[in-house]
Amino acid sequence: MSTALKSRLAAAGSALRERDVDGTTLLLAACFVPMLAFFVVVWVIPIVYALGMSLFASPVRNPEFVGLGNYAELLGNGAFWGFLWNSVVYAVATTGLSLVIGLGLALVINQRIRGGDALRTLMIFPYLLPTLVVIFMWKFILDPNIGILNQFLVDAGLIDKPIAFFSTLEFAMPAVVVTSVWKFASFAFFILLARLQAIDPDLYERARVEGATTWQAFRDITFPHLRGAILIILLVRGIWMFNKFDIIYLSTRGGPLQQTTTLPIRVYQLAFSEVNFGMATALAGVMFFLLAGVAVVYFRAFAPEKEVA
Amino acid sequence: MATSIHLDTVRKEFRTLGNTHVAVDDLSLDIPEGSFTTFVGPSGCGKTTTLRMLAGLETPTSGTVSFGDEDVTDLPPQERNVSMVFQSIALYPHMSVRENIGYGLKIHGVPKAERDERIDEAAEVLQIEAQLEKMPAELSGGQQQRVALGGAFVQDPDVLLLDEPMSDLDAKLKSDLRVEIQRLHQELDTTVVYVTHDQTEAMTMSDQVVLLRDGELAQVDPPKQLFDYPNSEYVAQFIGMPSTNVVDCAVEHRDGETVLVGPGFELSLPAGVDAPTAGRVRLGIRPQYLDVGSAGACRLSVDVEVVETLGTESVVHGRLEDGTPFDVVSDAVDDAVAGDRLDVSFDLADAFVFGEDGETILFGSERAGERSSSPAGTGGVTP
Amino acid sequence: MATSTGRSLVSHDTQKRLQRIAVYLTALLISVFTIIPVYVMVVIAIQSPATTFAGGRVNLLPTQPSLRNFLVLLGSTDTVRYFVNSLVVTLGSTVLSTTIAVAAGYGLTRFDFTGKSLAARAVLFSYMFSPIVLAIPLYVVFSTLGLLNSHFALTLALTAISAPFCIWLMWQYFQTVPIALEESAWVRGASRWRTVRDVVLPVARPGYISAAIFAFAVAWNDFTMARVVMSRDEMYTITVGASLFLDRVSIGWGETMAVSLLISIPPFLIALFLQRYLLQGFSVGGLE
Numbered sequence: 001m002s003t004a005l006k007s008r009l010a011a012a013g014s015a016l017r018e019r020d021v022d023g024t025t026l027l028l029a030a031c032f033v034p035m036l037a038f039f040v041v042v043w044v045i046p047i048v049y050a051l052g053m054s055l056f057a058s059p060v061r062n063p064e065f066v067g068l069g070n071y072a073e074l075l076g077n078g079a080f081w082g083f084l085w086n087s088v089v090y091a092v093a094t095t096g097l098s099l100v101i102g103l104g105l106a107l108v109i110n111q112r113i114r115g116g117d118a119l120r121t122l123m124i125f126p127y128l129l130p131t132l133v134v135i136f137m138w139k140f141i142l143d144p145n146i147g148i149l150n151q152f153l154v155d156a157g158l159i160d161k162p163i164a165f166f167s168t169l170e171f172a173m174p175a176v177v178v179t180s181v182w183k184f185a186s187f188a189f190f191i192l193l194a195r196l197q198a199i200d201p202d203l204y205e206r207a208r209v210e211g212a213t214t215w216q217a218f219r220d221i222t223f224p225h226l227r228g229a230i231l232i233i234l235l236v237r238g239i240w241m242f243n244k245f246d247i248i249y250l251s252t253r254g255g256p257l258q259q260t261t262t263l264p265i266r267v268y269q270l271a272f273s274e275v276n277f278g279m280a281t282a283l284a285g286v287m288f289f290l291l292a293g294v295a296v297v298y299f300r301a302f303a304p305e306k307e308v309a
Numbered sequence: 310m311a312t313s314i315h316l317d318t319v320r321k322e323f324r325t326l327g328n329t330h331v332a333v334d335d336l337s338l339d340i341p342e343g344s345f346t347t348f349v350g351p352s353g354c355g356k357t358t359t360l361r362m363l364a365g366l367e368t369p370t371s372g373t374v375s376f377g378d379e380d381v382t383d384l385p386p387q388e389r390n391v392s393m394v395f396q397s398i399a400l401y402p403h404m405s406v407r408e409n410i411g412y413g414l415k416i417h418g419v420p421k422a423e424r425d426e427r428i429d430e431a432a433e434v435l436q437i438e439a440q441l442e443k444m445p446a447e448l449s450g451g452q453q454q455r456v457a458l459g460g461a462f463v464q465d466p467d468v469l470l471l472d473e474p475m476s477d478l479d480a481k482l483k484s485d486l487r488v489e490i491q492r493l494h495q496e497l498d499t500t501v502v503y504v505t506h507d508q509t510e511a512m513t514m515s516d517q518v519v520l521l522r523d524g525e526l527a528q529v530d531p532p533k534q535l536f537d538y539p540n541s542e543y544v545a546q547f548i549g550m551p552s553t554n555v556v557d558c559a560v561e562h563r564d565g566e567t568v569l570v571g572p573g574f575e576l577s578l579p580a581g582v583d584a585p586t587a588g589r590v591r592l593g594i595r596p597q598y599l600d601v602g603s604a605g606a607c608r609l610s611v612d613v614e615v616v617e618t619l620g621t622e623s624v625v626h627g628r629l630e631d632g633t634p635f636d637v638v639s640d641a642v643d644d645a646v647a648g649d650r651l652d653v654s655f656d657l658a659d660a661f662v663f664g665e666d667g668e669t670i671l672f673g674s675e676r677a678g679e680r681s682s683s684p685a686g687t688g689g690v691t692p
Numbered sequence: 693m694a695t696s697t698g699r700s701l702v703s704h705d706t707q708k709r710l711q712r713i714a715v716y717l718t719a720l721l722i723s724v725f726t727i728i729p730v731y732v733m734v735v736i737a738i739q740s741p742a743t744t745f746a747g748g749r750v751n752l753l754p755t756q757p758s759l760r761n762f763l764v765l766l767g768s769t770d771t772v773r774y775f776v777n778s779l780v781v782t783l784g785s786t787v788l789s790t791t792i793a794v795a796a797g798y799g800l801t802r803f804d805f806t807g808k809s810l811a812a813r814a815v816l817f818s819y820m821f822s823p824i825v826l827a828i829p830l831y832v833v834f835s836t837l838g839l840l841n842s843h844f845a846l847t848l849a850l851t852a853i854s855a856p857f858c859i860w861l862m863w864q865y866f867q868t869v870p871i872a873l874e875e876s877a878w879v880r881g882a883s884r885w886r887t888v889r890d891v892v893l894p895v896a897r898p899g900y901i902s903a904a905i906f907a908f909a910v911a912w913n914d915f916t917m918a919r920v921v922m923s924r925d926e927m928y929t930i931t932v933g934a935s936l937f938l939d940r941v942s943i944g945w946g947e948t949m950a951v952s953l954l955i956s957i958p959p960f961l962i963a964l965f966l967q968r969y970l971l972q973g974f975s976v977g978g979l980e
């Protein structure tokens with residue numbers, strides 16, 4: 001390049017740079033404007049609007065400001081605590097069982113067993129299959145008239161007559177839990193498998209050389225590496241299960257006799273069956289603050305934002 | 310077309326969460342047109358930051374950078390005719406070797422035919438013709454390095470910047486590429502600025518070595534000058550392998566003569582030396598300049614701890630009687646073992662005297678005429 | 693090792709063998725637990741109900757495959773329209789979510805600004821958020837704006853639940869892309885935009901394929917948002933539409949499993965061909 005051309009370019013360059021010749025400002029805008037606009041439109045505005053709504057009685061038809069009246073009514077009602085309890089039971093049972101199964105399978109596949117890759121592929125299906133499909137499968141298997149589980153149990157002489165699992169008081173919750181665990185165990189499995197495969201094999205070699213038994217190696221090497229992931233699964237998966245709507249709604253609609261009515265089911269009922277948006281938004285508000293509380297614990301305990309910022 | 314580079318009181322600060330870190334402090338420097346200049350120093354000394362300011366990837370907090378007469382301080386990298394080879398090599402994983410080398414030409418709108426011609430030429434020089442259609446992931450580390458070099462010089466830059474380009478290569482490849490890079494420099498009309506923490510690379514390749522310390526200029530000189538006339542204890546210790554021995558000495562006056570008293574030896578300074586008349590100084594003596602036996606004027610004993618055999622010569626790591634670590638390089642110590650006491654000697658001509666502030670106050674060779682023993686070629690700096 | 697085997701009752705080899713058996717047994721049990729429901733679905737879908745329920749019992753060894761169930765779906769239900777609705781909103785929200793995520797992930801990684809950890813927490817909080825708790829406010833807003841029963845509203849709603857994770861994933865992904873790749877392009881004369889086009893986007897491809905898969909899975913799986921936003925039959929997505937099949941007298945298990953099989957095709961293809969991208973998503977947290 002000739003010197004003359006270059007100095008001309010340079011002069012033009014510094015002039016243009018005042019007006020952002022390399023497009024950095026524009027790039028900055030292109031990166032952040034969509035995200036910010038999106039968050040404001042689908043998160044901030046709706047949530048603020050709904051929180052505002054929760055302060056009114058019948059906010060849609062003839063709004064009447066009641067302050068925290070909806071909240072007081074909600075929390076003062078014994079039924080709320082029952083639904084909260086159902087949510088906790090469901091969350092604890094599904095998260096716990098998923099973790100046990102997921103951990104077991106992750107440990108098994110990490111042994112490099114024959115067919116391990118196929119089994120891993122297989123485990124993707126429950127996670128990817130839409131909830132509706134999972135419900136159909138299990139409704140069929142657990143069906144009192146034609147379900148194959150009942151057929152099997154009766155044939156084996158374990159029960160006298162078929163059980164309507166999803167609509168019997170004592171079996172409804174366990175049936176929903178089994179269905180949920182079938183779908184969500186692979187979540188724990190994949191996360192734990194990723195962690196297991198990240199452990200340096202030399203650590204095990206070293207433990208063996210130093211005389212550790214299989215159990216000691218698990219306790220002193222495997223478990224410490226998994227502990228963080230296990231806690232995160234318990235916490236995040238726990239929150240998600242606590243807030244799970246579709247799988248319960250599709251299997252029992254909260255019945256029988258509200259035996260499986262959790263807070264998410266109750267929100268839906270309040271809004272769309274009872275068309276009481278004051279109470280529905282108040283309950284959504286309560287769930288929002290519960291979630292925020294757990295998030296604070298999560299951020300304090302794990303500082304997950306450190307991974308990126 | 311090669312250009313000279315001038316840095317004038319360049320300062321670079323990084324601010325993070327209220328902390329201000331000064332990476333480069335008041336650096337003024339001239340790099341001659343067409344020269345091979347190496348920035349060397351321990352990690353964190355500001356050498357890479359300086360290089361990045363030359364590339365335009367960082368803007369100085371204050372001071373100016375010019376290429377020739379042109380002030381480029383605020384010019385973005387796109388508008389400087391520089392090329393850079395990164396420490397991480399930074400080949401585009403989704404482009405073939407050919408595309409990688411030719412990317413800069415493509416940006417500048419060079420037509421495909423001419424591009425290919427220049428890429429082929431570069432590939433031939435670097436002996437990677439056979440790899441042109443491969444993807445970077447298929448190449449060995451040394452080949453990747455050559456591709457990165459090709460991508461840099463195919464653009465015919467005024468300034469070629471290399472940021473520790475060999476830090477991940479093994480010793481054999483390093484020495485091959487060192488030759489390659491020097492050959493390229495001779496063929497190309499370009500100013501090369503090379504950053505490394507490896508003083509061997511700095512000493513063997515450069516016309517001029519810039520040694521930095523905590524963002525400040527410690528010394529800038531041709532390699533030989535830097536080795537023989539380090540202007541401070543820091544430079545003396547950084548340049549040369551093993552490091553220069555440094556021994557605390559007391560200064561005494563006897564009969565009008567200045568005598569340095571160290572652990573187990575005394576060294577008289579000739580009259581007229583501009584040394585402190587009392588107090589303490591530090592005496593520097595390169596391990597290569599020690600003679601086993603008593604040929605030198607000043608004798609001392611070393612308690613041997615470890616002996617490393619390097620083939621033709623050995624490195625003895627030991628201590629003086631007061632515990633000061635002291636190394637000796639010699640071809641006459643093959644049979645030394647740990648626990649031995651080794652008698653060595655040296656002449657004033659081979660010593661440096663450092664003041665308490667670390668500055669060199671006396672080069673022995675300037676006072677005692679020519680060296681009595683000189684290092685064998687560059688063997689003195691080869692590890 | 694010697695001390696532990698010395699004390700145990702069974703030999704080291706036997707221990708190893710027992711351990712091996714336990715490992716395979718666990719694998720077998722879980723495989724069976726996973727496969728049976730899928731198998732049942734497939735068999736019932738590809739047999740006519742007459743064959744399946746012949747003799748008053750469920751016959752699960754396919755003897756006479758038939759397309760009868762699928763033909764009934766085509767002939768007497770709106771399955772096709774439901775699928776079209778699903779595809780429209782799923783593709784829409786996949787593109788939207790991935791685009792937002794790539795842009796945001798790049799910007800969040802490459803630009804410095806104060807409050808980065810706050811931004812990270814906001815993304816994570818929305819990532820943990822409950823779809824139903826978001827669905828109620830969205831319903832209220834869409835209803836006020838008259839946007840209920842529109843593909844647009846459902847696309848936004850689905851993007852709302854998939855975007856946070858996609859942003860998180862891309863944010864993490866861009867951290868692994870060395871800035872030197874971009875700097876090397878700048879030094880060679882490429883503008884920031886040109887660099888984004890020539891270097892950043894191609895290098896980030898595995899990341900955004902992963903993000904797109906998760907966005908797709910969320911939208912394709914979704915029942916909650918579609919249930920809340922769509923109340924008119926002709927706007928139902930396949931999951932909402934099919935969920936009502938069992939309430940109809942005219943539709944039995946055969947057709948239900950047939951539609952389930954059809955819904956399962958996209959996830960099946962993903963599991964088979966795009967597995968590694970999915971696993972990559974799990975390494976940074978996975979999704980609801």
